Amino acid sequence: xxxxxxxxxxxxxxxxxxxxxxxxxxxxxxxxxxxxxxxxxxxxxxxxxxxxxxxxxxxxxxxxxxxxxxxxxxxxxxxxxxxxxxxxxxxxxxxxxxxxxxxxxxxxxxxxxxxxxxxxxxxxxxxxxxxxxxxxxxxxxxxxxxxxxxxxxxxxxxxxxxxxxxxxxxxxxxxxxxxxxxxxxxxxxxxxxxxxxxxxxxxxxxxxxxxxxxxxxxxxxxxxxxxxxxxxxxxxxxxxxxxxxxxxxxxxxxxxxxxxxxxxxxxxxxxxxxxxxxxxxxxxxxxxxxxxxxxxxxxxxxxxxxxxxxxxxxxxxxxxxxxxxxxxxxxxxxxxxxxx
Amino acid sequence: xxxxxxxxxxxxxxxxxxxxxxxxxxxxxxxxxxxxxxxxxxxxxxxxxxxxxxxxxxxxxxxxxxxxxxxxxxxxxxxxxxxxxxxxxxxxxxxxxxxxxxxxxxxxxxxxxxxxxxxxxxxxxxxxxxxxxxxxxxxxxxxxxxxxxxxxxxxxxxxxxxxxxxxxxxxxxxxxxxxxxxxxxxxxxxxxxxxxxxxxxxxxxxxxxxxxxxxxxxxxxxxxxxxxxxxxxxxxxxxxxxxxxxxxxxxxxxxxxxxxxxxxxxxxxxxxxxxxxxxxxxxxxxxxxxxxxxxxxxxxxxxxxxxxxxxxxxxxxxxxxxxxxxxxxxxxxxxxxxxx
Numbered sequence: 300x301x302x303x304x305x306x307x308x309x310x311x312x313x314x315x316x317x318x319x320x321x322x323x324x325x326x327x328x329x330x331x332x333x334x335x336x337x338x339x340x341x342x343x344x345x346x347x348x349x350x351x352x353x354x355x356x357x358x359x360x361x362x363x364x365x366x367x368x369x370x371x372x373x374x375x376x377x378x379x380x381x382x383x384x385x386x387x388x389x390x391x392x393x394x395x396x397x398x399x400x401x402x403x404x405x406x407x408x409x410x411x412x413x414x415x416x417x418x419x420x421x422x423x424x425x426x427x428x429x430x431x432x433x434x435x436x437x438x439x440x441x442x443x444x445x446x447x448x449x450x451x452x453x454x455x456x457x458x459x460x461x462x463x464x465x466x467x468x469x470x471x472x473x474x475x476x477x478x479x480x481x482x483x484x485x486x487x488x489x490x491x492x493x494x495x496x497x498x499x500x501x502x503x504x505x506x507x508x509x510x511x512x513x514x515x516x517x518x519x520x521x522x523x524x525x526x527x528x529x530x531x532x533x534x535x536x537x538x539x540x541x542x543x544x545x546x547x548x549x550x551x552x553x554x555x556x557x558x559x560x561x562x563x564x565x566x567x568x569x570x571x572x573x574x575x576x577x578x579x580x581x582x583x584x585x586x587x588x589x590x591x592x593x594x595x596x597x598x599x600x601x602x603x604x605x606x607x608x609x610x611x612x613x614x615x616x617x618x619x620x621x622x623x624x625x626x627x628x629x630x631x632x633x634x635x636x637x638x639x
Numbered sequence: 640x641x642x643x644x645x646x647x648x649x650x651x652x653x654x655x656x657x658x659x660x661x662x663x664x665x666x667x668x669x670x671x672x673x674x675x676x677x678x679x680x681x682x683x684x685x686x687x688x689x690x691x692x693x694x695x696x697x698x699x700x701x702x703x704x705x706x707x708x709x710x711x712x713x714x715x716x717x718x719x720x721x722x723x724x725x726x727x728x729x730x731x732x733x734x735x736x737x738x739x740x741x742x743x744x745x746x747x748x749x750x751x752x753x754x755x756x757x758x759x760x761x762x763x764x765x766x767x768x769x770x771x772x773x774x775x776x777x778x779x780x781x782x783x784x785x786x787x788x789x790x791x792x793x794x795x796x797x798x799x800x801x802x803x804x805x806x807x808x809x810x811x812x813x814x815x816x817x818x819x820x821x822x823x824x825x826x827x828x829x830x831x832x833x834x835x836x837x838x839x840x841x842x843x844x845x846x847x848x849x850x851x852x853x854x855x856x857x858x859x860x861x862x863x864x865x866x867x868x869x870x871x872x873x874x875x876x877x878x879x880x881x882x883x884x885x886x887x888x889x890x891x892x893x894x895x896x897x898x899x900x901x902x903x904x905x906x907x908x909x910x911x912x913x914x915x916x917x918x919x920x921x922x923x924x925x926x927x928x929x930x931x932x933x934x935x936x937x938x939x940x941x942x943x944x945x946x947x948x949x950x951x952x953x954x955x956x957x958x959x960x961x962x963x964x965x966x967x968x969x970x971x972x973x974x975x976x977x978x979x
Contacts, residue, residue, distance in 0.1 A: 319942050358760075359759060360739070360760070381721055382718065382722065384740065384742075388740060388742045388752075392743065392748060392751065392755075395755055397739050397752075397755055397756060397758070397759070397760050398739060398740045398741075399700070399737050399738060399739045399740075400724065400728060400738045400739075400740060402724075402725060402728045403732065404729070408732060411732065412728075412732050412737075415732075415735055415736075415737055416737060419699060419735070420698075420700070420737050431699070496642050546713060550895075557926050560926070561925065561926055564928075583923070583926070585901065586900070586901055586923070586926065586927070587926070588904075588928050612731070
């Protein structure tokens with residue numbers, strides 16, 4: 300394994316000059332830097348980041364924070380997370396950065412794991428894959444010094460320094476989803492969610508409400524559990540009984556849309572009786588029956604952009620505005636034009 | 640943030656004694672170690688692992704290697720990977736270890752990313768989430784010094800030092816799956832795979848072949864692409880035309896089972912015309928139509944066990960036999976008893 304001395308020798312400079320060139324010091328001419336870079340490439344030199352970490356007090360690693368899930372399965376269930384991680388990874392790979400994961404079954408466990416990343420791993424760049432109101436984990440990270448943080452999700456605190464947001468315009472996406480159904484002829488449209496504290500869901504609901512209000516229609520939210528299928532059936536049946544004439548559902552994501560299809564099936568109701576639209580445009584839309592209309596939010600691009608923002612921060616240390624990744628409705632069978 | 644000096648002061652020992660106690664030195668009595676441990680807990684002391692990494696030349700991080708996938712989506716599609724990662728994470732969390740990910744769209748990219756983990760991150764403990772014959776990435780890792788490696792998958796090279804295997808008994812699982820269908824009355828049973836170089840699939844196929852041979856039945860493998868749905872339809876149609884009387888499919892995993900259901904639907908064939916059985920018992924089994932019988936292979940436990948083995952290695956540095964996680968067939972609607 301080549302050392303900085305080997306690099307210096309090949310480049311015909313002193314070890315300290317080579318080291319300065321490596322760290323892009325303004326004391327070194329561009330020509331010398333280029334010579335050192337070429338020698339590094341030729342020798343396949345890789346700086347010892349552990350040593351640099353000690354000096355810089357930060358590591359070339361991005362920490363990714365997954366949302367807390369009680370159940371072992373629910374994260375795996377949502378392809379969104381693996382796709383966004385792959386987007387982050389590809390950018391890290393290009394920049395010789397590493398990716399570390401923090402997850403937990405409780406807020407406490409997740410906080411402890413992030414603490415390990417920050418304190419033991421010297422990780423100073425963190426991406427939150429969720430945005431949740433009053434989240435104690437995020438509050439903890441915000442209090443730490445010298446952390447650059449990108450939140451994939453809605454900015455509920457615009458003012459924080461060192462924190463950037465990468466997101467879809469979820470209000471607009473919710474509005475577009477409801478507009479789409481209204482244009483298809485539906486009037487009694489329900490929003491189905493799991494947790495309104497998750498800002499993605501709250502924002503989509505807000506957009507949905509805007510659309511319905513503009514069309515002088517009444518909106519209603521149905522909250523279902525991610526796990527308890529027994530209670531879910533009762534909630535759905537109660538809703539249908541109390542509000543006769545329901546025609547369509549905007550589901551907070553594809554998983555919820557599939558859950559609705561399954562609940563209808565269990566209740567002996569044809570899935571064709573209700574239009575359903577989801578979000579994420581994940582692969583499950585294709586296996587849904589009927590195939591699911593869904594709003595694509597481009598998670599891979601979200602991940603790429605989040606990592607890109609974070610690595611830019613590392614260089615510029617400036618604050619930039621929230622980055623918005625566009626969305627697009629992908630129409631399938633679950634939202635036919637309503638026959639009048 | 641507490642330092643080792645603070646810990647030493649509270650424990651009433653010298654800093655060097657506290658440090659030795661922290662590293663479990665045999666020079667220090669158990670009573671003193673206990674006092675130091677209590678002081679550490681009280682002060683919430685966390686050793687600076689970057690400094691330790693430099694000394695130990697290895698970090699308190701487990702590197703997880705994901706299989707190469709050309710498409711951005713296919714990893715996210717398989718809930719198996721996120722579940723196994725969560726199992727690894729939970730054990731790492733308990734042991735104050737961190738988790739890093741290496742992924743790539745090509746072998747070259749993946750190799751480069753692992754190189755960064757080993758050379759720059761000083762990571763010496765690696766878990767491969769797949770086992771693939773002649774894999775250049777695994778060959779690269781094997782050549783590195785002082786790497787402890789756990790492969791989640793079949794051991795195709797039994798002799799390697801420093802490499803352990805955690806797996807299901809996939810031959811037995813394949814045999815059990817075929818036995819199950821045969822006991823239900825099926826005789827013409829096809830195995831559906833994507834890539835026989837992946838040892839999980841090859842082993843399940845081997846077990847399937849054993850079962851069919853024991854019952855004097857003929858086995859046949861159908862290879863379908865993970866992506867190309869047009870070619871898949873043609874392959875499936877050709878198979879059904881060439882081998883009339885096909886009754887059932889053992890799919891290499893749940894995703895493949897769902898793919899078959901979808902292909903049948905596209906071809907206008909009722910999914911009820913063929914029995915289908917998958918592997919992984921992932922959540923998609925429930926939304927499949929009909930609901931899918933599947934072999935549960937307990938990925939969370941696989942992840943827990945893989946991380947456990949690796950951390951044990953770190954202490955014992957001995958070689959232990961492959962660990963086998965039991966499997967279980969979960970029966971649903973897709974494999975009814977065949978009416979004679």
